[in-house]
Amino acid sequence: MYTLGIETSCDETSCAVTKNCEVISNITISSLKEHKKYGGVIPEIATRAHLKNINRVFELALKTANITKKKIDLIAVTNRPGLIGSLVVGVNFAKAISLALKKPLIGINHLHAHFFAPYLDYNNKIKFPFLSLVVSGGHTEIYQVKSFNEIKTLGRTRDDACGEVFDKIAKAYHLGYPGGPVIDKLFNDAYKKEFLFKCGKIGFDLSFSGIKTALMYKKIQMEKNGEFNLKMKIKLVSSFQYSALETIIKTTLEAVNKFKIYRVACGGGVLANQYLRERLLEIEKQTKISFLISPKKYTGDNAAMVAGLGFYLYNSLGVTHNLRMKPEAN
Ligand SMILES: Nc1ncnc2c1ncn2[C@@H]1O[C@H](COP(=O)(O)OP(=O)(O)OP(=O)(O)O)[C@@H](O)[C@H]1O
Numbered sequence: 001m002y003t004l005g006i007e008t009s010c011d012e013t014s015c016a017v018t019k020n021c022e023v024i025s026n027i028t029i030s031s032l033k034e035h036k037k038y039g040g041v042i043p044e045i046a047t048r049a050h051l052k053n054i055n056r057v058f059e060l061a062l063k064t065a066n067i068t069k070k071k072i073d074l075i076a077v078t079n080r081p082g083l084i085g086s087l088v089v090g091v092n093f094a095k096a097i098s099l100a101l102k103k104p105l106i107g108i109n110h111l112h113a114h115f116f117a118p119y120l121d122y123n124n125k126i127k128f129p130f131l132s133l134v135v136s137g138g139h140t141e142i143y144q145v146k147s148f149n150e151i152k153t154l155g156r157t158r159d160d161a162c163g164e165v166f167d168k169i170a171k172a173y174h175l176g177y178p179g180g181p182v183i184d185k186l187f188n189d190a191y192k193k194e195f196l197f198k199c200g201k202i203g204f205d206l207s208f209s210g211i212k213t214a215l216m217y218k219k220i221q222m223e224k225n226g227e228f229n230l231k232m233k234i235k236l237v238s239s240f241q242y243s244a245l246e247t248i249i250k251t252t253l254e255a256v257n258k259f260k261i262y263r264v265a266c267g268g269g270v271l272a273n274q275y276l277r278e279r280l281l282e283i284e285k286q287t288k289i290s291f292l293i294s295p296k297k298y299t300g301d302n303a304a305m306v307a308g309l310g311f312y313l314y315n316s317l318g319v320t321h322n323l324r325m326k327p328e329a330n
C-alpha cells in the first residue's frame with residue numbers, strides 16, 4: 001500500500017511516499033534560510049514558501065519513489081498542531097489530491113508523528129503500552145501510549161519548549177540559527193558543570209524560561225566585565241545544554257519508574273542532539289529500559305513520519321477523515 005505523506009506545519013515543506021511502513025521517498029524543502037536573519041520562524045514567510053514549493057516537492061517525491069499519482073492508496077497530512085497559515089497549505093493540497101484521485105484522507109497529529117519516527121522502515125516493532133518523549137522547537141512532552149486511541153499527556157513544558165530555548169539563547173549569544181545544532185557542536189563535556197543552571201520541574205511538567213533568563217543575565221553580567229568571549233559562551237551553553245537535557249532525562253526516568261513501562265519512543269528536532277542520544281543509549285545499557293530513538297534523518301520535520309503513522313492508523317484502526325477535516329493550530 002502506497003501512502004503519500006504531506007507535512008507543512010512549520011517551515012519545512014515535505015512530501016513522502018511510504019510502501020506500508022517503509023520509506024521510499026522523503027523530500028523536504030526548508031525555508032529556514034529565509035528566517036535566519038530574524039532568528040526565528042516568521043509565519044507569513046513560511047506560508048508563502050509552502051505555496052511556492054509544495055507542488056514541486058510532491059512531484060519530486062513521486063519521481064523519487066518511481067510511482068505515478070494513480071498508485072497512491074492513501075493521503076496522510078499533518079493537520080495539527082502548527083502555524084495555521086502553514087497547515088492550511090498542506091491540508092488543502094491533501095484534500096485536492098484526495099478529491100481528484102478519490103483516495104482516503106487522514107489528518108495526522110504532528111507530535112504523534114514525531115514519536116512514530118522510530119517505527120519507520122520497520123526499525124522497531126510497535127508494542128503497547130509505551131511512553132513517548134517529544135522534544136522539539138515548539139513542544140517538550142511526555143506521553144503514555146496505551147494505543148494510538150489512548151494517548152495521555154503525562155507532562156509538558158509550562159512555558160518555552162526546549163528547542164525554542166536552544167534557539168533563543170543562540171540568538172542572544174550571536175551564535176547563529178537554528179541554535180540547537182550550533183550549541184550541540186559547541187558543547188564541551190569539560191564545561192557541563194561550569195555553571196550550575198537549573199530548569200523548573202513540577203511532577204512531570206517542565207519549565208525552561210527560568211534557565212533562559214539566567215543565561216540572558218549571565219550575558220549582561222559578563223559583557224559588563226568584558227568576559228563575554230567565545231570561550232565563555234561555550235562554557236555557558238555547555239552548562240545550559242547539560243542542565244536542560246539532564247532534566248528531561250530525569251523526568252522521563254521518573255515516568256518510566258512510576259508507570260513501570262520500560263519502552264520509550266523518542267522523536268522531535270532536539271533528538272538529533274549527540275549528547276542526548278548518547279546518554280539515552282548509555283542508560284539503556286545500564287537498565288532494562290529500551291529507548292526507541294528516531295533516526296537522525298527523521299528527527300526534524302518530515303513527511304515520512306506522517307505517511308508512516310497514516311498508514312498505521314488506517315490499517316490498524318481504520319481511521320479516515322472527510323473533506324471537512326480542518327487544520328488546528330493547537
Ligand atoms: N542537534 C540538536 N541539538 C539540539 N536541538 C536541536 C538539534 N537539531 C535541531 N534542534 C532543535 O530542534 C528544533 C526543531 O525541531 P522540530 O522541527 O521538530 O520543531 P518544530 O517542528 O518547529 O516544532 P514542533 O514539532 O513542536 O511543532 C529547533 O528548535 C532546533 O534548534
Ligand SMILES: [Mg+2]
Pocket residue numbers: 110114136137268269300301
Ligand atoms: Mg516538529
